Amino acid sequence: MTSGRTVGELAEATGLSVRVLRHWDERGVVSPSRTPAGHRLYSPTDVVRLHRAITLRALGLRLDQVAALLDGSDPDPAATLRCHLAEVDADLRRRRTVRDRLAEVLAAPGHDVLSTVIREMTMIGSYVHGYHETEATRLRDQAATLADLLHDGVAFPDGAHVLEPGCGVGAQTVVLAARSPGARFTALDLEHGQVAATRARVEAAGIADRVSVVHGDVHDPPGPVDHVVVFFLLEHLPRPEEALLALRSVLRPGGTITVVEGDHGATAFHPDSADARAVITCQEVLQRQAGGDAGIGRRLQPLLTGAGFDDVAVVPRTAHAHPGRPDLADSLVRRTFTAMVAGVREPAIAAGLITPERFDAGVRDLLRTTEPGGTFSYTFFRAVGVNRASPTSVNSIDEAAP
Ligand SMILES: C[S@@+](CC[C@H](N)C(=O)[O-])C[C@H]1O[C@@H](n2cnc3c(N)ncnc32)[C@H](O)[C@@H]1O
Numbered sequence: 001m002t003s004g005r006t007v008g009e010l011a012e013a014t015g016l017s018v019r020v021l022r023h024w025d026e027r028g029v030v031s032p033s034r035t036p037a038g039h040r041l042y043s044p045t046d047v048v049r050l051h052r053a054i055t056l057r058a059l060g061l062r063l064d065q066v067a068a069l070l071d072g073s074d075p076d077p078a079a080t081l082r083c084h085l086a087e088v089d090a091d092l093r094r095r096r097t098v099r100d101r102l103a104e105v106l107a108a109p110g111h112d113v114l115s116t117v118i119r120e121m122t123m124i125g126s127y128v129h130g131y132h133e134t135e136a137t138r139l140r141d142q143a144a145t146l147a148d149l150l151h152d153g154v155a156f157p158d159g160a161h162v163l164e165p166g167c168g169v170g171a172q173t174v175v176l177a178a179r180s181p182g183a184r185f186t187a188l189d190l191e192h193g194q195v196a197a198t199r200a201r202v203e204a205a206g207i208a209d210r211v212s213v214v215h216g217d218v219h220d221p222p223g224p225v226d227h228v229v230v231f232f233l234l235e236h237l238p239r240p241e242e243a244l245l246a247l248r249s250v251l252r253p254g255g256t257i258t259v260v261e262g263d264h265g266a267t268a269f270h271p272d273s274a275d276a277r278a279v280i281t282c283q284e285v286l287q288r289q290a291g292g293d294a295g296i297g298r299r300l301q302p303l304l305t306g307a308g309f310d311d312v313a314v315v316p317r318t319a320h321a322h323p324g325r326p327d328l329a330d331s332l333v334r335r336t337f338t339a340m341v342a343g344v345r346e347p348a349i350a351a352g353l354i355t356p357e358r359f360d361a362g363v364r365d366l367l368r369t370t371e372p373g374g375t376f377s378y379t380f381f382r383a384v385g386v387n388r389a390s391p392t393s394v395n396s397i398d399e400a401a402p
Contacts, residue, residue, distance in 0.1 A: 004041035143171035145331035158182025165218035166233030170198030223250025238291035244307035263297030266379035279362030282348035297381035309385025329370035
């Protein structure tokens with residue numbers, strides 16, 4: 001008779017259910033042999049593998065990752081574990097935001113605590129812009145529209161190594177690389193889908209030989225690097241000062257950081273409309289509830305200085321669309337700004353911030369500013385700081401160049 005343990009016996013011994021063991025078999029995590037009658041029979045080797053799988057699952061790794069690690073088919077187990085560490089860190093930060101918000105709500109006296117908690121908690125952790133194709137298109141339009149305004153004067157010397165955290169779909173990456181043809185870039189994003197999109201864009205642009213795209217967290221950046229460029233990332237972080245400290249720690253002495261962020265408070269348009277302003281407020285509130293700040297532009301100077309950067313210089317850059325600039329009316333107002341705020345329609349209505357009718361009226365009014373006689377302006381803030389101090393800790397990436 002063949003020796004081994006049945007699925008029922010193993011379920012009892014390990015505390016996993018029979019259903020889970022069957023599922024793990026189907027997913028190739030632990031696939032035992034079968035008896036002539038078709039029943040699973042776990043050999044001592046299978047049992048050892050199962051215990052190792054349970055340990056890796058307890059770390060939070062996905063089943064396909066566990067299977068590949070145990071099969072020895074993962075080409076770089078350390079890289080998989082590093083990625084996982086970044087995800088665990090991001091999760092811890094999200095939980096800290098939830099914890100802080102919960103404490104704030106409970107500390108505020110005299111209101112409907114339960115409703116407030118439910119409303120706030122449902123929105124925390126949701127990236128305000130989302131990761132759908134419309135947003136990817138918007139980011140590409142935004143980068144193309146604002147390239148001259150925001151990248152003007154941003155160029156890095158030949159041979160410099162530049163880090164771009166929060167690269168999104170690579171919309172700014174290709175502009176940056178085109179303007180610094182002798183520099184080397186590492187673009188990084190927390191979301192795997194964004195990393196894949198940036199890689200595809202970089203390959204299509206024919207610059208993959210000097211632009212490497214990696215998965216990672218701005219709070220644990222790779223380095224050392226000569227320069228850092230950040231576009232529209234700090235506005236989404238609950239504690240941007242921590243990200244800036246981390247970035248400074250990987251900057252070589254004398255290296256610079258360039259940060260570009262918007263500020264919704266610096267939006268001005270004609271004809272004015274209370275509904276349009278209410279729509280913009282929805283976006284600001286949702287972003288704040290997700291831990292970000294849509295008005296971060298005005299805070300860049302103190303943020304960079306507080307993180308220890310020297311010689312911090314900030315320039316406001318205003319894009320002004322008017323009948324003499326029909327191109328901007330389309331690209332800035334329609335496809336960049338209105339597309340962004342219109343993207344929060346469903347969560348804003350679901351959160352009870354606005355009625356569907358008022359939201360739609362506000363979006364119509366924003367678009368009205370692109371009609372004859374209308375104007376619209378938005379101010380971006382570009383800050384540059386220098387790192388005069390030595391880096392303190394570094395995850396080396398120089399040897400992992402593309
Ligand atoms: C508004 S998009 C900006 C993308 C790009 N910089 C641009 O301007 O087109 C922000 C990006 O930051 C990424 N992100 C958010 N939190 C991050 C973190 N902690 N570390 C790295 N990337 C992060 C998001 O996944 C998203 O792709």
